[in-house]
Amino acid sequence: MLAFILKRLAQSVLVMLVVALISFTMFRYVGDPVASLVSQEASIADQEQLRERLGLNDPIVEQFFRFVGNALQGQFGISYRLQQPVSELILSRLPATIELAFASATIALTLGIILGVFTALKPQSPVSGGVMAFSLVGVSLPTFLIGIALIYIFAVELQWLPSFGRGDVVDLGWWNTGLLSESGLRSIILPAITLSLFQMTLIMRLVRAEMLEVLRADYIKFARARGLTxxxxxxxxxxxxTLVPVITITGLQLGSVIAFAIITETVFQWPGVGSLFINSVAVVDVPVMAAYLMFIALVFVVINLIVDILYYLVDPRLRVGGARGGH
Amino acid sequence: MSTPVLSVEGMTVQFPTRRGILTAVDDVSFSIKAGEVLGVVGESGAGKSMTGSAIIGLIEPPGRISSGQVFLHGERIDTLPAEKMRRVRGRKIGMIFQDPLTSLNPLYTVAEQLVETIRTHLPLSAADARKRAIGLLDDVGIPDASRRIDDYPHQFSGGMRQRVVIALALCADPDLVIADEPTTALDVSVQAQIIDVMKKLCAEKGAAIMLITHDMGVIAEIADRVAVMYAGRLAEIGPVRKVISDAAHPYTKGLMGSIPSLLSDAERLTQIPGSMPRLTAIPQGCPFNPRCSYAFDRCYIERPDPLPHDERRVACWLYDKEEALS
Structure with missing residues (x-):
C-alpha cells in the first residue's frame, strides 16, 4: 500500500513538473514580461536593467528552477492587472469555487447514482424512459444556456432565487463561506444546479450502464439463486x-467541475477562481493564467491520487497481491 | 411410494421475441426422488440450463413458463409469488453454476457471502452462522477453513472456488441441488474431486441432485438416471446403465457413439451429421428427423411423445411401431 502511494506520488511530481514547464513557458514567452511591467516611456537601457534584475538573462534552465522553487513557496508573482500577489488572489477566490464545486458534485453524485440505479433496475418503466430522455438534454445542452434558462425562470419570472453573486459571506478567518447565511444558500442553488447538470446526467448514464452490465454477471445470478433479498x-x-468506474469518472469530473466552473461562474457572476481567470485572459494577465494552470493541474493530480487510493479500499483484488491458494 | 422431491409436468418455457415466440423448453416432464441423482445431457442450446433456471424460478424476462407445473415435495412452486419463491431458492433448492471464477462476488470475503446466505434462510446469530460456514468449508474439503474463510474469492484457485460455491449452495441444507455444468470450467484433475465432494455431501444430507452436463463420463459415474434433451424436448429418460449401454433413441445412440473409448477398436468416432435446429426453425414432426438415419414418413408429420419402452421413456416412433407390430 505504502509503496503504491509513494509510486503514485512520484508520478504526480513528474506530472506537476511537466505542467510547471508549460506554465513557465507561457509565463516567459507569451509576450515580453518586461514590456508588460514597464511604462511606455522607459528607455531601452532601463528595460535592459530591469531584465537583468529580474534574472531574465540567466540560462533558461536556471530560470525554470527558480520558477519551480518560487511556485513551491506559493509565489507566482504579481498580477499585472490587480497589482496583488497572484497566490493571494487565487486563495481569496478559492472558497467560492470550491463551495460551488462541492455543492454541484454532491447534487450530481446523489441524483446521478439514485437515477442511474433506478433506470437500471426498472428499464421498462415509463419513468425511466422520461429520465433517460431528460438526461440527453443534460448531456447535450451547453452550460451557459442552461444557466441563462434557469436565471430566466427562477430569478426573472418567478423571482424565487437571486440571479448573480454569492450572497452574504461569513468570514471564518482562513475561509469565507456562503453556506452559513440564508442569502448565500439561496445564491448557490442556481449555479450549483447549472454546474451539476452535465455531471449528473453523465454519472447517471454511467451508473446505469455499469449496473446493467453487473446485473447480468454470474455472481448476481448466483446471489439470486441463493435466495438473497x-x-x-x-x-x-x-x-x-459498479462503484469502481463510477469513482474514476466522478473523481475526474470533480476536477473538471473546478476547472470548468469558468462558464458557470461567468454566467452567475460568481466571485470564484474561474471568473478571475477569464478576467485575466481578457487583459493577458500572464502570471494569473500561469498560476491558474498550475493550480488546476494540482487539483487533478490530487484527485487522481485520492481516486487511486479509493480503488484500494473498494476492490480487495488490488489490496492483496495475487492468488495464494492451491488445489 | 413417497412423493418425489421434484416433479416437473409438461413444463414449457417460451420467449416472446419480435420474430415470434421461441420455445426453449417444450413439454418436459420428469421427477427426481429423494437422494437420487438425475443427469441431464444434451448439446448446447438443447434447453438443459433453461430447464434448471425454470425450476428455480430464474428465467430472464421476457421468458416465462407458459404451461406445465413444477412441484417440490408435492407443493406447486412455479406459481408462487416472487417473495415466497425467493425463500425457496437457497433454502429448498440450491443451485451451482458452471464457472466458479465468476460465481462469487469479488468484493466480499467468502465469510461475508456465506454468513449473508445462511442468515437469510436460518435464524442464526452472526457468530453461529460463521461457525456453520467454517463447518461447511471443512465439509467441502477446504484445508484450514477457519483461516481461509476470511479470504477473498480471488485468493482461491478454481477448484477451491467451486468448493466454496458448493458450500454456498448447500448452506441451508436444500432438498434439491441443481448443478449446471459444475465441472465444465475446471481442470480435468479437479473435476473428479468436485464431483466426489458434491456427491458425498448430497448423500450425507439426503439432497437430490439434478446434474446438468454434457460430460457423459460424469453422468456414468454418479447419476442414477439420465435425461437426454434435444431441441428443448426430452428424447430419452431412464436408468443410467440402460441409457448408456443400450441407448434407444437414435440421438442418444449417436451421442454415445461419439464418446471416445479406449476399449473400442474403432478408427473414427461416429458423429451425428448436421447440427441441432435453431429454435426459430424446428422441423415439423420429430425435431431430430433431419439428422436421423432411421427416420420414416411418420417422423416428418407427427411429433413423438416420450413413451414407456424397456424401463425408460423414449420419444421415438421406432418403438411405437414395434409395439404396434407385436
Missing part, C-alpha cells in the same frame, strides 16, 4: 461492483 442483491452485491 432483492435489496441485498441490488444494493449489496450489484451497486458496490
Amino acid at each position: 432483492d435489496r441485498a442483491v441490488n444494493f449489496g452485491h450489484a451497486l458496490k461492483n
Whole structure:
C-alpha cells in the first residue's frame, strides 16, 4: 500500500513538473514580461536593467528552477492587472469555487447514482424512459444556456432565487463561506444546479450502464439463486461492483467541475477562481493564467491520487497481491 | 411410494421475441426422488440450463413458463409469488453454476457471502452462522477453513472456488441441488474431486441432485438416471446403465457413439451429421428427423411423445411401431 502511494506520488511530481514547464513557458514567452511591467516611456537601457534584475538573462534552465522553487513557496508573482500577489488572489477566490464545486458534485453524485440505479433496475418503466430522455438534454445542452434558462425562470419570472453573486459571506478567518447565511444558500442553488447538470446526467448514464452490465454477471445470478433479498442483491452485491468506474469518472469530473466552473461562474457572476481567470485572459494577465494552470493541474493530480487510493479500499483484488491458494 | 422431491409436468418455457415466440423448453416432464441423482445431457442450446433456471424460478424476462407445473415435495412452486419463491431458492433448492471464477462476488470475503446466505434462510446469530460456514468449508474439503474463510474469492484457485460455491449452495441444507455444468470450467484433475465432494455431501444430507452436463463420463459415474434433451424436448429418460449401454433413441445412440473409448477398436468416432435446429426453425414432426438415419414418413408429420419402452421413456416412433407390430 505504502509503496503504491509513494509510486503514485512520484508520478504526480513528474506530472506537476511537466505542467510547471508549460506554465513557465507561457509565463516567459507569451509576450515580453518586461514590456508588460514597464511604462511606455522607459528607455531601452532601463528595460535592459530591469531584465537583468529580474534574472531574465540567466540560462533558461536556471530560470525554470527558480520558477519551480518560487511556485513551491506559493509565489507566482504579481498580477499585472490587480497589482496583488497572484497566490493571494487565487486563495481569496478559492472558497467560492470550491463551495460551488462541492455543492454541484454532491447534487450530481446523489441524483446521478439514485437515477442511474433506478433506470437500471426498472428499464421498462415509463419513468425511466422520461429520465433517460431528460438526461440527453443534460448531456447535450451547453452550460451557459442552461444557466441563462434557469436565471430566466427562477430569478426573472418567478423571482424565487437571486440571479448573480454569492450572497452574504461569513468570514471564518482562513475561509469565507456562503453556506452559513440564508442569502448565500439561496445564491448557490442556481449555479450549483447549472454546474451539476452535465455531471449528473453523465454519472447517471454511467451508473446505469455499469449496473446493467453487473446485473447480468454470474455472481448476481448466483446471489439470486441463493435466495438473497432483492435489496441485498441490488444494493449489496450489484451497486458496490459498479462503484469502481463510477469513482474514476466522478473523481475526474470533480476536477473538471473546478476547472470548468469558468462558464458557470461567468454566467452567475460568481466571485470564484474561474471568473478571475477569464478576467485575466481578457487583459493577458500572464502570471494569473500561469498560476491558474498550475493550480488546476494540482487539483487533478490530487484527485487522481485520492481516486487511486479509493480503488484500494473498494476492490480487495488490488489490496492483496495475487492468488495464494492451491488445489 | 413417497412423493418425489421434484416433479416437473409438461413444463414449457417460451420467449416472446419480435420474430415470434421461441420455445426453449417444450413439454418436459420428469421427477427426481429423494437422494437420487438425475443427469441431464444434451448439446448446447438443447434447453438443459433453461430447464434448471425454470425450476428455480430464474428465467430472464421476457421468458416465462407458459404451461406445465413444477412441484417440490408435492407443493406447486412455479406459481408462487416472487417473495415466497425467493425463500425457496437457497433454502429448498440450491443451485451451482458452471464457472466458479465468476460465481462469487469479488468484493466480499467468502465469510461475508456465506454468513449473508445462511442468515437469510436460518435464524442464526452472526457468530453461529460463521461457525456453520467454517463447518461447511471443512465439509467441502477446504484445508484450514477457519483461516481461509476470511479470504477473498480471488485468493482461491478454481477448484477451491467451486468448493466454496458448493458450500454456498448447500448452506441451508436444500432438498434439491441443481448443478449446471459444475465441472465444465475446471481442470480435468479437479473435476473428479468436485464431483466426489458434491456427491458425498448430497448423500450425507439426503439432497437430490439434478446434474446438468454434457460430460457423459460424469453422468456414468454418479447419476442414477439420465435425461437426454434435444431441441428443448426430452428424447430419452431412464436408468443410467440402460441409457448408456443400450441407448434407444437414435440421438442418444449417436451421442454415445461419439464418446471416445479406449476399449473400442474403432478408427473414427461416429458423429451425428448436421447440427441441432435453431429454435426459430424446428422441423415439423420429430425435431431430430433431419439428422436421423432411421427416420420414416411418420417422423416428418407427427411429433413423438416420450413413451414407456424397456424401463425408460423414449420419444421415438421406432418403438411405437414395434409395439404396434407385436
